[in-house]
Amino acid sequence: MVELSGNLLFAAFVFYLVAILFFGGAIRQKKGLEGSPYQNKPVRSGKIAMTLTILGFISQLGYFITRWIAAGHAPVSNMFEFITFFSIMMVGAFIIIYSIYRSTVLGLFTLPIVLIIIAYGSMFTKDVTPLIPALQSYWLPIHVMTTAAGQAILSISFIAGLIYLIKTIDASAPPKKQFFLEMILYCINAVIGFIMIKLVFSIMNYQAVFEWVDKEGNTSTLKYTLPAILGPNEWNLLTAGRMEPILEMPAILEAQKFNTVIWSFIAGTVLYILIRLITRKKAARLFHPFVKKINADFLDEISYRSVLIGFPVFTLGGLVFAMIWAQIAWTRFWAWDPKEVWALITWLFYAAFLHLRLSKGWHGEKSAWLAVIGFGIIMFNLVFVNLIIAGLHAYV
Amino acid sequence: MEKVKCECGHINPHGTILCEACGKILDEKMNQNELLDMRYEGSARRSQTYNKTIIDKVWNFFSSVKVGVTLIVVTLIASIIGTVLPQEGNLSIQIPVNQYYEERYGWFGKIYYTLGFHDLYGSWWYLLLIASIGVSLVICSLDRVIPLYKALKNQKVTRNSGFLKRQRLYSEKQIDNTVGDIEIVKERLTKKRYNVMEENGNLLAEKGRFSRWGPYINHIGLIIFLIGAMLRFAPGFYVNEALWIKEGDTLAIPGTNKEYYLTNHQFILELYDESDGEVYKEALNQKGGVVKNYQSNITLYKAEESLPGEKPKLHKLEDYQIQVNKPLKFDQYAIYQSSYRLNEIAKMTFSLTDKESGQTFGDITIDLTNPEENYDLGNGYHVELMSYFPDFQIVDGEPSTKSSKPVNPAFAFKMVTPDKPQGEVSFAAIQQTIEPMGENKYKMTFKSVDTVNYSGLTVRKDLTLPIIALGGVIFLIGVAQGSFWYHRRIWLKQENGVILLAGHTNKNWYGFAKEIETIVHGTKIPVPVDQTLLKEKKAMEGQGGKSVG
Numbered sequence: 001m002v003e004l005s006g007n008l009l010f011a012a013f014v015f016y017l018v019a020i021l022f023f024g025g026a027i028r029q030k031k032g033l034e035g036s037p038y039q040n041k042p043v044r045s046g047k048i049a050m051t052l053t054i055l056g057f058i059s060q061l062g063y064f065i066t067r068w069i070a071a072g073h074a075p076v077s078n079m080f081e082f083i084t085f086f087s088i089m090m091v092g093a094f095i096i097i098y099s100i101y102r103s104t105v106l107g108l109f110t111l112p113i114v115l116i117i118i119a120y121g122s123m124f125t126k127d128v129t130p131l132i133p134a135l136q137s138y139w140l141p142i143h144v145m146t147t148a149a150g151q152a153i154l155s156i157s158f159i160a161g162l163i164y165l166i167k168t169i170d171a172s173a174p175p176k177k178q179f180f181l182e183m184i185l186y187c188i189n190a191v192i193g194f195i196m197i198k199l200v201f202s203i204m205n206y207q208a209v210f211e212w213v214d215k216e217g218n219t220s221t222l223k224y225t226l227p228a229i230l231g232p233n234e235w236n237l238l239t240a241g242r243m244e245p246i247l248e249m250p251a252i253l254e255a256q257k258f259n260t261v262i263w264s265f266i267a268g269t270v271l272y273i274l275i276r277l278i279t280r281k282k283a284a285r286l287f288h289p290f291v292k293k294i295n296a297d298f299l300d301e302i303s304y305r306s307v308l309i310g311f312p313v314f315t316l317g318g319l320v321f322a323m324i325w326a327q328i329a330w331t332r333f334w335a336w337d338p339k340e341v342w343a344l345i346t347w348l349f350y351a352a353f354l355h356l357r358l359s360k361g362w363h364g365e366k367s368a369w370l371a372v373i374g375f376g377i378i379m380f381n382l383v384f385v386n387l388i389i390a391g392l393h394a395y396v
Numbered sequence: 397m398e399k400v401k402c403e404c405g406h407i408n409p410h411g412t413i414l415c416e417a418c419g420k421i422l423d424e425k426m427n428q429n430e431l432l433d434m435r436y437e438g439s440a441r442r443s444q445t446y447n448k449t450i451i452d453k454v455w456n457f458f459s460s461v462k463v464g465v466t467l468i469v470v471t472l473i474a475s476i477i478g479t480v481l482p483q484e485g486n487l488s489i490q491i492p493v494n495q496y497y498e499e500r501y502g503w504f505g506k507i508y509y510t511l512g513f514h515d516l517y518g519s520w521w522y523l524l525l526i527a528s529i530g531v532s533l534v535i536c537s538l539d540r541v542i543p544l545y546k547a548l549k550n551q552k553v554t555r556n557s558g559f560l561k562r563q564r565l566y567s568e569k570q571i572d573n574t575v576g577d578i579e580i581v582k583e584r585l586t587k588k589r590y591n592v593m594e595e596n597g598n599l600l601a602e603k604g605r606f607s608r609w610g611p612y613i614n615h616i617g618l619i620i621f622l623i624g625a626m627l628r629f630a631p632g633f634y635v636n637e638a639l640w641i642k643e644g645d646t647l648a649i650p651g652t653n654k655e656y657y658l659t660n661h662q663f664i665l666e667l668y669d670e671s672d673g674e675v676y677k678e679a680l681n682q683k684g685g686v687v688k689n690y691q692s693n694i695t696l697y698k699a700e701e702s703l704p705g706e707k708p709k710l711h712k713l714e715d716y717q718i719q720v721n722k723p724l725k726f727d728q729y730a731i732y733q734s735s736y737r738l739n740e741i742a743k744m745t746f747s748l749t750d751k752e753s754g755q756t757f758g759d760i761t762i763d764l765t766n767p768e769e770n771y772d773l774g775n776g777y778h779v780e781l782m783s784y785f786p787d788f789q790i791v792d793g794e795p796s797t798k799s800s801k802p803v804n805p806a807f808a809f810k811m812v813t814p815d816k817p818q819g820e821v822s823f824a825a826i827q828q829t830i831e832p833m834g835e836n837k838y839k840m841t842f843k844s845v846d847t848v849n850y851s852g853l854t855v856r857k858d859l860t861l862p863i864i865a866l867g868g869v870i871f872l873i874g875v876a877q878g879s880f881w882y883h884r885r886i887w888l889k890q891e892n893g894v895i896l897l898a899g900h901t902n903k904n905w906y907g908f909a910k911e912i913e914t915i916v917h918g919t920k921i922p923v924p925v926d927q928t929l930l931k932e933k934k935a936m937e938g939q940g941g942k943s944v945g
């Protein structure tokens with residue numbers, strides 16, 4: 001069952017990959033695209049792309065259901081499962097937004113991001129984990145699934161915002177803006193870099209065991225699966241023939257995680273520089289041909305609409321359901337735990353976004369930048385708060 | 397204050413910018429603008445009208461969205477700072493807090509502590525920020541909702557032409573014989589669920605007005621939520637007590653005024669093992685012991701009223717198995733499984749022994765939670781417990797105890813026997829015996845220890861929950877209302893053979909423009925043009941730049 005579930009996920013990956021090609025084709029063929037409602041009928045390759053996307057979505061749902069049956073609980077309880085579920089919701093959100101606006105450009109940008117997210121999730125252990133007592137509740141699926149859905153819909157606003165920025169920030173824009181746009185694309189490169197490095201070293205079966213001294217002064221061992229640039233506190237390399245760390249981390253920081261981050265940035269930087277050298281263009285300019293025809297106001301509206309739909313869903317899942325469950329499991333609905341605080345921060349951020357838009361008229365470019373920052377906060381909550389801050393925190 | 401009478405006959409409150417009924421511009425300054433600022437319908441808002449007294453100034457300060465957003469952003473940034481290091485409330489440490497931050501996080505921890513970030517969310521300035529958001533919400537909403545309500549209620553079908561011309565979506569066209577076309581448009585509008593009103597051949601089609609109340613409803617929800625959260629500090633609303641209870645004990649439940657009692661029969665800790673299925677094998681091999689269940693088997697009692705000092709009579713209410721995620725609920729209380737201590741020493745047994753012959757003269761069993769002073773063994777043998785140190789240590793040569801938990805118990809005994817009527821003193825700790833008064837004949841031989849498990853329960857009563865839940869529900873209704881529906885209006889006016897068509901929506905202009913396009917499609921009625929885009933285009937062309945879009 002677990003194997004079947006894994007295969008379905010892989011099938012979805014392939015469906016999405018092929019769908020991207022057809023979305024690309026749809027944009028080439030279409031003339032007078034996204035203009036008046038009478039011309040806004042998708043061409044054939046757009047329809048094929050959408051069919052493939054829906055097939056991929058169904059296949060991913062299949063993954064989810066089979067894994068649920070196999071595990072005996074909703075598969076949203078570890079990093080791999082949560083990130084994968086998030087990717088399903090992102091496709092779902094895209095399908096909903098597509099049904100309203102019929103924008104194939106949106107698909108062309110959403111699916112690659114979804115692929116990166118699926119691949120990123122697959123870097124974590126795929127073992128089916130049993131649930132600790134705090135997680136044994138029907139509120140686990142209710143809360144996590146609603147929150148992920150909300151975050152996924154909000155993420156669509158990032159995608160539309162990103163397309164907006166790629167479209168409107170051209171070579172004549174202030175260098176600062178061009179720089180920040182490149183920054184976004186560079187960050188995406190770093191994630192791809194992380195995935196590639198992880199894959200390469202796991203194929204090589206790289207392992208280096210260290211003995212180290214933790215903050216309480218106890219000695220224990222630690223297994224690295226990437227060469228150690230950053231070694232743990234008072235490290236002592238036990239595996240022969242492995243790279244020796246260049247720097248030593250203090251005991252309170254988790255050396256292994258920082259090491260992974262460093263590797264991701266190195267790989268991302270190499271990747272980015274290669275792209276720039278080979279194409280001799282800013283990364284954003286590479287995508288420019290795909291977004292030329294789409295109307296900027298149209299993108300702005302997709303972005304805003306996604307926030308409008310995503311905000312209530314996120315509030316329901318990330319705050320309301322979260323509080324109900326915390327009251328049952330942890331005796332109080334709010335404990336100022338970092339994960340909770342970051343949900344609050346996300347919520348406050350989008351509240352500010354809505355007010356700035358409604359009252360201060362922050363439309364178009366400003367709104368697009370805000371959508372990007374919002375996605376940054378969601379990703380920060382997903383990745384850093386789970387992996388790094390919670391690591392410092394005595395989690396129940 | 398004097399009211400303003402419009403030429404259409406409607407009497408508007410002082411400070412009105414656009415006539416509530418016909419939309420004619422009443423404020424001269426607005427006349428020069430190409431487009432109208434349609435927010436709040438140009439109604440008379442207190443904050444825009446008065447600015448004399450202190451009250452006016454406070455009102456105007458808090459009713460500004462700029463101030464509101466600033467407050468939200470400041471709160472957001474402050475909240476981020478609070479997650480950099482763990483908060484005091486989430487720590488369980490023995491040493492003083494200030495020492496902890498410095499020892500563990502160095503200079504950074506020291507600064508963090510000194511600035512008070514270790515208890516950020518309980519600090520007065522954080523609470524003040526949240527309170528200010530609350531005040532801002534109330535004032536902001538009051539400032540807008542009443543005038544907005546009046547303006548939308550008083551609006552007329554026939555609008556002033558200047559009003560229509562200054563709408564963002566607008567067009568005009570000379571047409572004769574419009575009757576058929578207008579009928580088609582009317583029909584399409586109705587089909588799209590517009591509420592169509594007609595007056596002298598002019599139309600007003602409106603849809604989703606109720607969505608305009610969404611923000612105010614969600615703000616009311618937030619306010620109720622905040623009030624609920626504040627009520628926690630009012631007496632009687634909130635109980636939060638810890639109850640450590642040993643297996644086999646019956647104790648009064650703290651926070652209930654001794655009205656309820658609870659017996660802890662057993663504490664259970666279960667780990668996952670092979671019997672839980674093949675699927676978990678990998679994960680369990682990786683991680684080792686994963687806890688499956690924490691559980692306390694208890695019985696709940698209600699106590700009859702009793703005189704002080706008298707043992708109360710207990711009536712059994714129910715047996716229950718408290719687990720994580722399954723609290724015991726009764727009356728207004730809930731009892732949660734929140735912690736445990738395993739295998740704590742409860743009783744220790746010693747034998748009074750003759751050191752030389754090894755002969756014993758009976759056992760004493762000391763109940764560590766309630767040690768007795770004298771233990772009579774009969775035949776003239778008895779043992780006196782002179783002192784007891786639950787967590788024994790020697791400081792400056794003096795015996796003392798580190799804590800009250802029986803981690804390393806030690807005892808001073810006086811052994812009285814027929815041949816030593818004065819008694820011999822022996823000091824017995826785990827693994828060591830000290831004889832402070834010289835060599836003894838007898839000793840206390842350690843025989844056995846009984847351990848017991850403790851359940852750590854949390855007793856909670858929170859009467860603010862229904863208020864908080866109400867606030868949450870109202871908030872959600874409000875946001876859904878304002879986010880999933882939009883307020884759209886289309887005006888059609890016929891004036892001297894010219895048709896004026898204007899549209900206004902509170903959000904999603906692109907979709908709205910497309911909607912009007914489909915509504916007038918194929919008729920002689922013109923498609924309205926987005927005048928902001930026109931303006932932009934003109935500006936661009938004026939600069940010689942290329943056009944957008």
Ligand code: HEM
Pocket residue numbers: 348351354355358359458459460461462463464465467468529530532533536537540608610611612614615618875878879
């Ligand atoms: C965390 C606190 C807050 C939340 C979650 C919140 C939520 C919202 C939401 C969801 C909307 C509707 C936005 C839209 O439909 O695009 C809204 C509108 C609005 N909010 Fe807030 N709000 C908060 C605080 C405030 C504060 C402090 C103020 C006061 C300055 C304020 C003033 C307004 C105004 C004026 C509107 C627009 C009403 C309209 O134009 O009809 N809000 N709020």
